[in-house]
Amino acid sequence: MVGTDLRQQLNNYIQSMRDQGILDSQFQSVQALKTEENPHFVLETITGFCSDADNGIAQMTRYLEGPVVDFTNLTGLSHFLRGSSSSIGGVRMALACRDLRRASEANNKQGCIEGMARLKHEYNSLKEGLNNISQIERQLIGNAQRGRQ
Amino acid sequence: MGAAVDHVTPMGMSGGSAEGNDKSEGQRFSCKSKLTALVADNGGVCRAIQTALLRSYGVDTEAVETGEAAVELIASGATFNLIIIEMLLPFMNGPETAKQIRAMGAESKILGITAFFDERDQQEFLAAGADDFIEKPLSPEIVIPIIRELDN
Numbered sequence: 001m002v003g004t005d006l007r008q009q010l011n012n013y014i015q016s017m018r019d020q021g022i023l024d025s026q027f028q029s030v031q032a033l034k035t036e037e038n039p040h041f042v043l044e045t046i047t048g049f050c051s052d053a054d055n056g057i058a059q060m061t062r063y064l065e066g067p068v069v070d071f072t073n074l075t076g077l078s079h080f081l082r083g084s085s086s087s088i089g090g091v092r093m094a095l096a097c098r099d100l101r102r103a104s105e106a107n108n109k110q111g112c113i114e115g116m117a118r119l120k121h122e123y124n125s126l127k128e129g130l131n132n133i134s135q136i137e138r139q140l141i142g143n144a145q146r147g148r149q
Numbered sequence: 150m151g152a153a154v155d156h157v158t159p160m161g162m163s164g165g166s167a168e169g170n171d172k173s174e175g176q177r178f179s180c181k182s183k184l185t186a187l188v189a190d191n192g193g194v195c196r197a198i199q200t201a202l203l204r205s206y207g208v209d210t211e212a213v214e215t216g217e218a219a220v221e222l223i224a225s226g227a228t229f230n231l232i233i234i235e236m237l238l239p240f241m242n243g244p245e246t247a248k249q250i251r252a253m254g255a256e257s258k259i260l261g262i263t264a265f266f267d268e269r270d271q272q273e274f275l276a277a278g279a280d281d282f283i284e285k286p287l288s289p290e291i292v293i294p295i296i297r298e299l300d301n
Contacts, residue, residue, distance in 0.1 A: 026286045033201040041201060049194045079237050083264035084194040087286040101265060 006143065010136045017129045022122075027089030039144070043137050046130045049088050053123055056081045060100075060119075064112055074104035074112060081119075085126070093122040178293055179207040180300050186231040188212040189219040189246060190262075191238055199233060199262075199287045206296055215239060216246030223250055229257045230299045233287070234279070236263035236270055244270075244277035251278035258299060262287060 014031075017023040034041045060077050063070040082097035096119040103111030186208045190196040196212045203210040208231070213219050216238045223229075232250065236243040247259050258281075261274035266284040274282045283291060 026288060029202070029286075029288055030198060032289075033198070033205055035205075038201075045194060045197060048197065052192070052194060076237065079264045080192055083190075083235070083285045084192050086264065087192075087195045087198050089286075098265065 006136060006140050010133065010140070013129075013132060013136065020125075021092055022125055022129055023089045024091040025089070026087065026091075030088060039141050043134055043141075045088060046134050049084055049090075050127055050130065052084055053081060053093075053127070057116075057120060057123060060116060064109075064116055069107075069109050069112065071104045071107050071112075075101055078104060078119075085123075088130075090122075090126045093119065093126050096122040178296075180296050182300050184208045184231070184296065184299055185229045186210040186233065187219060187222065187227075187229040187257075188233045189214075189216060189238065189243075190233070190235040191215065192235070195235070195285065195287075202287060202289070202292055203231075203296075206292065208296060216241035216243065216249075219246055220249045220253075223253055223255055228255070231260065231295065232257045233260045233262055236261060236274065244273045244279070247274060247279045248277040258295065260295070 014023065014027065018025075018027075030045055031042055056077050060074055063073045063077070078097045078101040082094050082101065085091075085097060086094040096115065100112060100115030100119050103115045184207070186203045188196055188199045188203070188210060190199065190212070191214050196214070200210045200212045211222070211227075211229075213222065216234070217240065219232070219234065220241070232247075232255075234243045234246050238246060241249075243261055243263075247261065250257070250259065259279040261271070261279040261282040262285055263270060263282070264285050266282075271282040
């Protein structure tokens with residue numbers, strides 16, 4: 001069955017991300033919130049997360065590259081992104097946010113530069129995986145809708 | 150939401166476990182009483198996940214982005230069994246929000262929540278009237294015992 005194959009493909013893909021440490025079990029908690037009334041919950045959450053992360057990282061880059069490093073706002077945004085990444089199950093990105101926050105709280109510019117690089121790397125890995133998950137989710141939703149017609 | 154909400158089965162759920170379940174206990178769970186909750190979090194993703202999680206257990210949940218909005222809602226007469234407040238809300242932070250809510254006489258269980266656990270933040274939140282303080286993410290393992298406690 002196509003639907004079963006797709007679900008298995010999705011499960012396998014998520015498991016591979018968990019095996020790599022990119023996602024943890026929290027992502028399955030998010031998946032569990034998808035309902036018949038809200039079949040797009042996972043997609044919407046991923047979209048919202050990536051939008052927040054793209055904007056947040058861009059802002060953090062500006063704060064870091066300014067003539068005077070804005071450590072206060074860097075700390076605030078690392079807090080914000082750690083919250084959302086941990087809530088979606090992005091464990092390695094959440095850890096990168098923690099390291100960056102430590103550096104920004106210590107007013108350590110070099111530490112922030114290194115932390116930012118790591119955060120971007122972890123986010124890019126997570127984003128790629130979430131985008132692949134979204135593609136499969138869309139197919140699953142499309143199949144389900146066609147099945148009801 | 151009414152009493153004794155039925156367990157919700159999502160469509161296309163992958164992973165095998167039914168949503169609204171306490172995966173760690175492997176048993177079905179939903180609240181027996183009509184419970185209400187308020188989520189105050191400026192992060193859209195966090196707000197959406199926390200709200201959906203509570204609703205999946207049958208808790209009638211509202212969500213706001215700021216401490217001021219939470220205070221206004223309660224000042225207007227709304228009551229909640231559970232209020233979850235993010236530590237670093239803009240302008241009026243979490244502890245200040247909790248303090249103002251308590252000053253209005255609200256007896257809700259207040260749960261402070263944060264991206265980074267810090268003992269000073271915990272002390273500040275508890276001194277402001279919160280009942281507990283946890284680090285994100287809000288997970289079924291954390292929420293279910295709280296709902297059971299409120300249910301009883």
